[in-house]
Amino acid sequence: MELVFYLTNKCNMQCKYCYQGAEKKTTDLSFDIAKNVLDNVSQKEKNISMGFFGGEPLLRKDLFYEINNYCKEISKKSKTKFGITITTNGTLIDEEFVKFCKKNDIKVGISIDGEKESHDINRLMANGKSTYDSTLRGLDLCVKEKLSVMALPVVCLNNVDKMASNLEFFINHGVKEVTFNFNYFDNWDDDSLLKLKKQYEKISDIYIRELKKGNRIAVYPIDTKMTFLLVKNRQCVDRCNLNRTCVDSDGSFYPCIQFVGKEKYKIGDYKTGVNNNKRYELIKTRNTSKVVCDNCALKRYCASGCGCIRFSTTNDIVEVTPLVCETEKIYINTANDLIAKINKENIFNKFIWTQGVK
Numbered sequence: 001m002e003l004v005f006y007l008t009n010k011c012n013m014q015c016k017y018c019y020q021g022a023e024k025k026t027t028d029l030s031f032d033i034a035k036n037v038l039d040n041v042s043q044k045e046k047n048i049s050m051g052f053f054g055g056e057p058l059l060r061k062d063l064f065y066e067i068n069n070y071c072k073e074i075s076k077k078s079k080t081k082f083g084i085t086i087t088t089n090g091t092l093i094d095e096e097f098v099k100f101c102k103k104n105d106i107k108v109g110i111s112i113d114g115e116k117e118s119h120d121i122n123r124l125m126a127n128g129k130s131t132y133d134s135t136l137r138g139l140d141l142c143v144k145e146k147l148s149v150m151a152l153p154v155v156c157l158n159n160v161d162k163m164a165s166n167l168e169f170f171i172n173h174g175v176k177e178v179t180f181n182f183n184y185f186d187n188w189d190d191d192s193l194l195k196l197k198k199q200y201e202k203i204s205d206i207y208i209r210e211l212k213k214g215n216r217i218a219v220y221p222i223d224t225k226m227t228f229l230l231v232k233n234r235q236c237v238d239r240c241n242l243n244r245t246c247v248d249s250d251g252s253f254y255p256c257i258q259f260v261g262k263e264k265y266k267i268g269d270y271k272t273g274v275n276n277n278k279r280y281e282l283i284k285t286r287n288t289s290k291v292v293c294d295n296c297a298l299k300r301y302c303a304s305g306c307g308c309i310r311f312s313t314t315n316d317i318v319e320v321t322p323l324v325c326e327t328e329k330i331y332i333n334t335a336n337d338l339i340a341k342i343n344k345e346n347i348f349n350k351f352i353w354t355q356g357v358k
Contacts, residue, residue, distance in 0.1 A: 002049045002244040003041060005034055006260060007057040007064060009249050013089055013131055016122045017154055017183050028060055033251040033270050034067050040273065042080045049083045053246075053257060058092035068104055085109060087152065089123070091131055093138030098145045107148040109179075110139050114166025118159040136173075143174040150177040157186045160195050164202035171210065171217065179220040182327055184313045193326055200334040208341050211350050221303075225335035228301040245274060255282060258308040265311075285317055293320060301335075302328045 090110040251270035259265035
């Protein structure tokens with residue numbers, strides 16, 4: 001199962017595109033709540049993928065260390081295995097944190113948008129100062145110690161034309177995995193979506209170049225789409241299913257990070273556990289699809305069925321916006337073209353998959 005802890009809702013930054021909005025809670029998770037959740041879950045599950053989120057989770061490094069150390073105690077007693085990740089803005093990463101993550105095999109996702117111009121245009125400290133130097137320092141520390149690290153840039157109207165050059169930037173800094181997160185809240189139009197398409201064409205060329213050099217990089221969502229295209233019976237799934245629980249800082253349970261703090265989508269809490277009836281009702285509602293989706297040839301590869309994406313773009317888990325359709329077409333077509341290029345270059349043997357492709 002997947003378990004996500006919101007260590008705190010506080011943040012030392014004020015990003016322009018923050019989906020949590022201007023009115024943010026300022027609460028911290030307590031260790032007692034985390035312990036309660038872990039004790040209950042570990043009795044039922046022997047393999048747990050655990051993530052740490054925020055706010056900025058490293059504002060509570062002490063709690064991060066405490067929870068992870070408790071997980072080690074659980075593992076010794078019950079043989080429960082934990083796969084752990086943390087998503088951070090990188091500004092508070094230090095050598096102690098890096099050493100701890102290396103010792104405990106923790107994967108680090110860093111929200112960095114790329115080169116200074118791309119990064120600082122949207123990602124500033126709460127006082128308006130640049131975050132670039134401190135974020136890059138955190139990224140470089142993780143790469144230097146050979147941690148499993150992923151860059152998490154956000155694609156906006158004001159930086160979309162820098163995507164390919166930012167990928168080059170990450171490669172030059174030794175990053176092997178990059179996830180481009182699309183900002184659905186911007187006012188995208190046909191011209192800006194054409195820019196997005198052209199950037200993915202350039203990214204595809206970079207991908208091939210690096211693969212020919214023996215540098216296997218992963219670029220999401222393109223790698224994910226290639227998996228769906230190549231592996232039979234693999235398709236997009238929604239995290240509103242039975243496998244993920246997000247624990248807010250007050251101990252409330254939600255099915256995904258996009259829903260955290262939205263009372264309508266609360267599925268329980270640390271005292272009462274998960275309300276499976278509420279979970280099933282959300283899944284049933286999310287499974288309500290539009291005729292246009294049912295008849296679409298790309299449905300199996302498309303993320304439009306994801307309740308999180310629907311909610312973030314329409315404030316409803318049923319409605320599907322045309323913007324999702326257009327971006328998904330770009331991703332799927334790019335992945336399809338990239339597979340063709342890999343085969344044409346006869347470099348499939350260098351294409352080492354991590355998602356089930358043999």
